[in-house]
Amino acid sequence: MGFWDRTLLKNKTMGQSLAEAASSQGLSGQFCLSGYNGKFATVEADKFTEDCISFNPGSVQAKQVGGRWKVVHGSMLMLDFGSNRSHAQRAVQIIQHYKMDRQCFVGRPNAPMKYFTVKGSAPRGAIAGEDCIGFNPAKIQAKQVNGRWKVVEGSHWIMDFAYWAFDTTK
Structure with a gap:
């Protein structure tokens, strides 16, 4: 079983797994991750940190800002649903159902990937109406x-x- 398999099976994020491997196994330096067109990418375990912002899920709301429906936490703009109010409201329901409390980013600024965690771990369980593959x-x-x-x-x-x-x- 590979590093990422263990990460996903333990319900951990990449940052948690790298930090755990670095401390529990005395590893430092670089981890090699295969994938990108058969080449190897390296990540320095002792320098890797997740890029996340904490928030209170109970305070998240769908709000129209500048004519667009957004999911917001105070002045923090979290997600943009354009003209689709119902999708913004559904996103708020999902965030609050799972009690998601951190929004994390890969590749900021203008992050092409965002993910949410619950107390530092991936959300667990299901919500009615979920459409998953x-x-x-x-x-x-x-x-x-x-x-x-x-x-x-x-x-x-x-x-x-x-x-x-x-x-x-x-």
Whole structure:
């Protein structure tokens, strides 16, 4: 079982797993992550930190700002749903159902990927009306498809990062 399999099975984020591996196994220096077009990316375990902002899920609301429906926490703009009020309201329900309390970013500014955690871990359980597709974490890869970076499981495209290239040394 690989590093990411253990991470997903333990319901941990990447930052938690790297920190745990660094401290519990006395590891420091670099971890090699396979994926990007068969090449290896390195992450310095002792320098890796998650880029997250904490918030109170009970204070999150759907609000129209500048003619667009957004999920906000005070003055913090969290998500933008354009003209779709019902999607913004549903996002608030989901955040509050799971009690999500941190919003994290990959590649700021203008992060192409955001994720939410509950007390530092991935949310657990289900909510009525959920529309989900399962996947096997052991088969997940980052691949360039038609010039665009994607997270894939075989021929199933899970996420599309378009033409973003990430600095994997941070």
